[in-house]
Amino acid sequence: MGGMGSLYIGVSGLQTSQNALNTTAHNLANIGTDGYVRQQVVQSDTLYNTIKYGAVSLQQVGIGSTVAQVRQVRDIFLDQSYRLESGRSNYYDVTYNTYYEIESILGTLGGSEFSDSLDKLSDVFNSLSTDPSDTSVQTLLKQRASEFIEDAQNVYSLLKEYQNSLNDQVADTIDDINELANTINELNQKIELVEAGGVENANDLRDSRNSALDELAGLINISYSENSNGVVTVSAEGVPLVTTTSVNEMGYTIDDTTGFITPTWPDYKDKNVYNMNVEISTEKNTNVGKLKALLVQRGSDTADYSDIPVAEDYQDSSGNWTTGSWTIDGTTYTDGKSAYSAAKNYYDNNTSLSGMMNTLAEFDQLIHSVVTKINDILCPNTTMTVATGETWTDENGNTLTAGETYTCLDVDNCGQSADGTIGTELFSRGATDRYTKYTYTDTSGEVHTSYIYNEEDTTDINSMYTTENLKVNSTITDNVEKLPLYTSNGAVDYEKGLALYSAWTDKSVALNPNSTAKSSFQDYYSKLVDEVGNMGYLYKGYSDSQASTVSGLDDDRQMVIGVSSDEELSNMLRYQNAYNACSRYINVVSEMLETIITSLGRS
Known part of the structure; x- marks a missing residue:
């Protein structure tokens, strides 16, 4: 040279x-x-x-x-592992935080626990059992019953507010996913432009894109690949999100009744992002991403006591399975055993998985059990079958169907107030009376009266003894002496007073279909709080374990990229x-x- x-x-x-x-x-x-x-x-x-x-x-x-x-x-395998486990870590973080918030709501109410409200109501029934005719105790009962309903509605309202906040987070997370997807797409175009001549690598732009991928992986389960032009394509839950030239943004639909958001793919005929019927497991990677956790913990609906199947509702008084008509998840069943099995399966795969739905349902079941137990003691029911030829009508001209069996007030065994009034319940539904009065005049001119019980209809909240729909009967708030605490001959009904207090010690209600041991009201609430605490502890362990895994993978990554x-x-x-x-x-x-x-x- x-x-x-x-x-x-x-x-x-x-x-x-x-x-x-x-x-x-x-x-x-x-x-x-x-x-x-x-x-x-x-x-x-x-x-x-x-x-x-x-x-x-x-x-x-x-x-x-x-x-x-x-x-x-970089090590692409470490990147993939880190991003997958980061998404799983976010899933368990959201789940743990949900149970933590639920436990806080159940544990504290204006400086005291809701269990205090139960204890106060129990104590006043204890006092009432000594002398049911004591008007000062009756007045205190009215006060404690009002406080009980108010406290219950406050707890239920706080739970619903947090459920709605999870729904808001779903919308925010969808926006974040779309923003990150657009960021990745913009960086793809810049990287492709810089590297097109084969002279240099757009390393700083690649850093920004990898940071966006890291963040996106925490929100939703993704897979990705890079082509020869340096463009990264991303799929979210198996559906293309970022293509070589564009972004298929995630959208959502809003339920008209609940306002709950369901993520969808508008470019794919509004296909749901998630199939919520698939088992949640690590093997299937269905426990990955903040968005999935928010949807699971929020649930699909605002639950109440009717979302917890109770075997007795499908059986007769002897414990035998009955026949009828039940619609479970869109399928109609006529056999009680099959219907209960389907209802339990739906509960296990839907309601029980959602921290919010399960807690709302179990809490509402407690309130429903308390008010119906007390009301049934004050106003016991029986049944009557309308005989052929009898025409029973109410004040609006509605008639009962001959041959049908109806639930009605047990006039022979019910109590009455001091002035002889019967059928006055302590807790009432917002817009539905307990009974509708029907009369029938026989051939001799004698008028017969029956008080037909207005059954609860789970499709109509106004007919349900559910927390949001409850109040102390206005008849009793106006005059506590309307409480039916006397026998038909006008004597003080001490047996009824004892029965009302015994209702608090009877083991009459089970927490859910998978915890069939029945408990008293106070024990039920303790079990409910313990269940939430145990679930929180369980998911805290999962969260900590995942955090450790992610930290270890990040350390390994930093040894390479740091x-x-x-x-x-x-x-x-x-x-x-x-x-x-x-x-x-x-x-x-x-x-x-x-x-x-x-x-x-x-x-």
Whole structure:
């Protein structure tokens, strides 16, 4: 190689060393920068000049070095593992936080626990059992009953508010997913533009894109791949989210009744993002992402006592399965056993999985059990079958159907108030009376009266003894002496007073179909709080375990992508030495050329 060509070898070394020093300085400047990935200079030979073609090999002369690539140092397998486990960690964080909030709501109500309200109501019934005719105790009962309903409605309202806040978070998370998807798409276009010439890598843009992928993976289960142009395509829950040229944004539908949001894919005929019927498991990766956890814990509806199947509702008084008509999850059943089995299966796979729905249902079941138990003691029911030829009518002209059996007030065994009024319940439904009065006049002109019980209809909240629909009977709030605490002959009904107090010690209600041991009202509430606490403890363990896994994977990633100041300073010294060596090489060649030129000039 000629002398001037030798100078180029040195210059190429200077340029290569300078580029390496710039990259090292860039690494050092970004120590501690979130999302930054260490960059590494890959040096290589430049093209060779071929002097002669030999029989065995080519005779070539190198013309220096060059920077082949400034690459990011990443491990794609660690990235994939980190992102998957990060999404799973977010799932359990949301689940744990939900149970933590529920426990806080159940445990504290204006500085006291809801159990205090139960105890106060129990205590007043204890006092009433001593002397049911004591008007001061009756007045206290009215007060405690009002406080009980108010406290119950406050708890139920707080639970619903938190459920609605989860729904708001669903909307926010969908917006975040779309924003990140658009960010990735924009970065794809910029990266493709920068790298199109094959001259340089858009490493800083790639850092931003990888940070967006990290964040997106925490919100929803994703898979992704990069094509030869440097464009990353992303699928979310198996559906393309970011394509090579565009974004299929996630949308949602809103339930007209609850206002609850369901994520959908508008570009795929509003297909639901999640199939909520698939079992939640690590093996199926159905426990990944903040969005999935929010949907599961929020649930599909605002639950009440009717969402907990009770075997007795499908059986007769002897415990035998009855026949009838029940619609469970869109399917109609006529056999009680099959209907209960379907209802329990629906509960296990839907209601019980949602922290909010299950707690709302179990809490409402407690309130429903308290009020119906007390009301049934004050106003016991029986049945009557309308005989052929009898025409029973109410004040609006409605008639009963001959041959049908109806539930009605047990006039023979019910109590009455001091003035002889019967059928006055303590707790009433908002817009539905307990009974409708029907009369029938026989052939002799005698008028018969029956008080037909207005059955609860789970499709009409106004007919249900559910927390939101309850109040203390206005007849009793106006006059406590309307309480039916006397026998039909006007004597004080001490047996009824004892029965009302015994209702609080009777083990009459089970927490759910999977916890069939029956409890008293106070014990039921304790079990409910314990269940929430145990679930919170369980998911706290899952959350901590996942956090540890994610932390370990992140540590492994940082060992690969992180910037070490010691290592970079060592590289800097090495590149500086290389730079100095190239400089000295150029000086030597320069002096040599000067000597040659000077010598030739003299000759």
